[in-house]
Amino acid sequence: MSKLRTEIARRRTFAIISHPDAGKTTVTEKLLLYGGAIQLAGTVKGRKAARYATSDWLELEKQRGISVTSSVMQFPYQGFIVNLLDTPGHEDFSEDTYRTLTAVDSALMVIDSAKGVEERTIKLMDVCRLRATPIMTFMNKLDREGRDPISLMDEVEKVLKIRCAPITWPIGMGKSFRGIYHLPLDQVRLSAGGPHSPTKEEGIIKGLNNPELDKRLGLQAEQLREEVELLREASHSFDVEAYRRGELTPVFFGSAINNLGIRELLESFVEHAPPPQPRETTTRVVDSGEPMLTGFVFKIQANMDPNHRDRIAFLRVCSGVYRKSMKLRHLRSNKELRIANAITFMASEREHVQEAYPGDIVGLYNHGTIQVGDTLTEGEELKFTGIPNFAPELFRLALLQNPMRMKALQKGLIQLCEEGASQLFRPLTGNELVVGALGILQFDVVAFRLKHEYGVDCRFESANAVTARWVSCDDPERLEAFKERNRGHLALDICGDLAYLAPSRVNLELTAERWPEIRFHATREH
Numbered sequence: 464m465s466k467l468r469t470e471i472a473r474r475r476t477f478a479i480i481s482h483p484d485a486g487k488t489t490v491t492e493k494l495l496l497y498g499g500a501i502q503l504a505g506t507v508k509g510r511k512a513a514r515y516a517t518s519d520w521l522e523l524e525k526q527r528g529i530s531v532t533s534s535v536m537q538f539p540y541q542g543f544i545v546n547l548l549d550t551p552g553h554e555d556f557s558e559d560t561y562r563t564l565t566a567v568d569s570a571l572m573v574i575d576s577a578k579g580v581e582e583r584t585i586k587l588m589d590v591c592r593l594r595a596t597p598i599m600t601f602m603n604k605l606d607r608e609g610r611d612p613i614s615l616m617d618e619v620e621k622v623l624k625i626r627c628a629p630i631t632w633p634i635g636m637g638k639s640f641r642g643i644y645h646l647p648l649d650q651v652r653l654s655a656g657g658p659h660s661p662t663k664e665e666g667i668i669k670g671l672n673n674p675e676l677d678k679r680l681g682l683q684a685e686q687l688r689e690e691v692e693l694l695r696e697a698s699h700s701f702d703v704e705a706y707r708r709g710e711l712t713p714v715f716f717g718s719a720i721n722n723l724g725i726r727e728l729l730e731s732f733v734e735h736a737p738p739p740q741p742r743e744t745t746t747r748v749v750d751s752g753e754p755m756l757t758g759f760v761f762k763i764q765a766n767m768d769p770n771h772r773d774r775i776a777f778l779r780v781c782s783g784v785y786r787k788s789m790k791l792r793h794l795r796s797n798k799e800l801r802i803a804n805a806i807t808f809m810a811s812e813r814e815h816v817q818e819a820y821p822g823d824i825v826g827l828y829n830h831g832t833i834q835v836g837d838t839l840t841e842g843e844e845l846k847f848t849g850i851p852n853f854a855p856e857l858f859r860l861a862l863l864q865n866p867m868r869m870k871a872l873q874k875g876l877i878q879l880c881e882e883g884a885s886q887l888f889r890p891l892t893g894n895e896l897v898v899g900a901l902g903i904l905q906f907d908v909v910a911f912r913l914k915h916e917y918g919v920d921c922r923f924e925s926a927n928a929v930t931a932r933w934v935s936c937d938d939p940e941r942l943e944a945f946k947e948r949n950r951g952h953l954a955l956d957i958c959g960d961l962a963y964l965a966p967s968r969v970n971l972e973l974t975a976e977r978w979p980e981i982r983f984h985a986t987r988e989h
């Protein structure tokens with residue numbers, strides 16, 4: 464097998480989806496720990512304090528303690544290279560999360576076993592479903608009194624509409640939580656007690672009928688045997704093809720904080736999760752094994768160093784090999800770019816790249832040439848599809864304290880919106896600047912950054928819109944007529960595409976009924 468094929472076969476690129484507080488940060492920490500990427504023995508608290516400086520790039524993040532940005536962590540595990548793309552926990556930055564999900568090949572869903580399926584998990588699953596992303600499930604916090612495991616799986620099946628196949632099964636729960644049973648391997652791992660990461664063999668008892676189990680678990684051993692017998696009859700068995708099609712999710716139980724169930728999860732993950740997958744473009748499907756480099760930008764991170772106005776574009780490599788200082792063709796501007804220093808993301812430290820393979824993320828320094836959604840190649844003219852803008856649900860007018868700063872405001876807003884911090888709309892009538900977002904904190908971030916990076920004092924006031932729809936029509940005359948009649952509600956977005964800013968949901972419905980030839984799109988592809 465060629466080097467490229469070998470590297471592809473051992474890459475796994477994924478993100479974690481969960482409702483806040485379910486344990487995403489803790490699971491991330493433990494995965495890194497097993498991957499040997501961090502040596503922090505302490506608790507999550509220790510981790511949070513220790514890693515603050517490296518992962519929280521924006522000053523605002525530090526002030527608020529919210530992770531505004533996604534970062535990327537790469538770690539090796541058993542010969543595999545795992546890329547974990549972190550997503551903001553706060554729902555006000557869901558746009559960032561949605562885009563990050565376009566750059567992964569699979570996802571891990573973390574559920575708090577006391578709470579079950581929560582609202583944000585439902586939304587994120589909907590986004591995963593758009594691309595049939597394969598999902599593994601980790602039911603966390605079994606060390607607390609939670610819901611019955613069967614009813615948890617039922618809920619996932621009903622609410623998230625995906626079949627569940629248990630791989631591990633909890634022994635007890637809450638105070639009586641003793642460990643987990645691995646169904647395919649027919650072995651038990653008993654809780655080692657304490658927060659250190661157990662070695663491969665630690666606490667392992669082979670075989671459900673092993674008398675050692677009765678010695679160690681007492682009555683719980685018999686109960687486990689009964690449960691497993693029932694489970695083998697009543698639940699779905701694991702089918703890797705159905706998992707890869709996004710129709711079935713393997714389920715793992717455990718307690719992240721106590722390191723229980725994480726090793727089993729990670730081992731299954733590297734074994735079964737898909738390597739870098741083929742990707743669609745406007746002209747053809749690109750296979751990861753093709754020798755020429757292609758990739759797309761799913762995220763821009765600005766001003767990590769406040770002394771330099773540089774930005775880092777996060778490029779997902781889709782095919783070929785990225786080599787230091789190579790020339791790349793930037794399709795939108797049709798220019799050649801030579802990126803002098805690109806970075807990879809080895810866990811908490813940023814390192815300079817020598818080579819990167821499909822599935823890897825490369826950080827490209829630039830001064831604003833590169834936007835979210837852009838494709839880079841070694842020359843071929845193609846454009847990756849499926850990196851969406853979602854219609855904002857909150858709108859504000861950007862108003863200046865000092866009218867002399869109009870130019871700076873426009874420049875700042877355009878640049879911040881190109882990064883995807885929020886969306887800018889310029890109404891066809893008047894000179895207003897309308898900023899759209901999915902979460903209220905996005906406005907705070909924009910105002911903060913305008914002040915600190917562009918020296919513009921800007922305040923936001925409510926605008927007369929509740930949602931936006933990008934409009935298109937096959938008949939240019941009808942489109943003109945529509946524009947004439949609805950000028951007051953129409954605006955151009957940052958790419959010059961026409962959008963209808965609806966003052967109410969009812970108005971949107973009525974307008975759509977009145978103009979059947981006009982198509983109203985809730986998402987726009989970059």
Ligand code: G4P
Pocket residue numbers: 481482483484485486487488489490507508511552603604605606607717718719720721
């Ligand atoms: P998030 O990133 O999904 O928001 O969750 P995070 O990992 O920060 O975990 C949320 C809370 O749940 C944390 O407690 C964390 O310690 C706790 N937690 C995570 N995994 C487990 C588990 O397996 N069992 C139990 N019992 N708790 C768990 P916190 O008090 O909010 O934070 P901290 O003070 O511990 O940092």
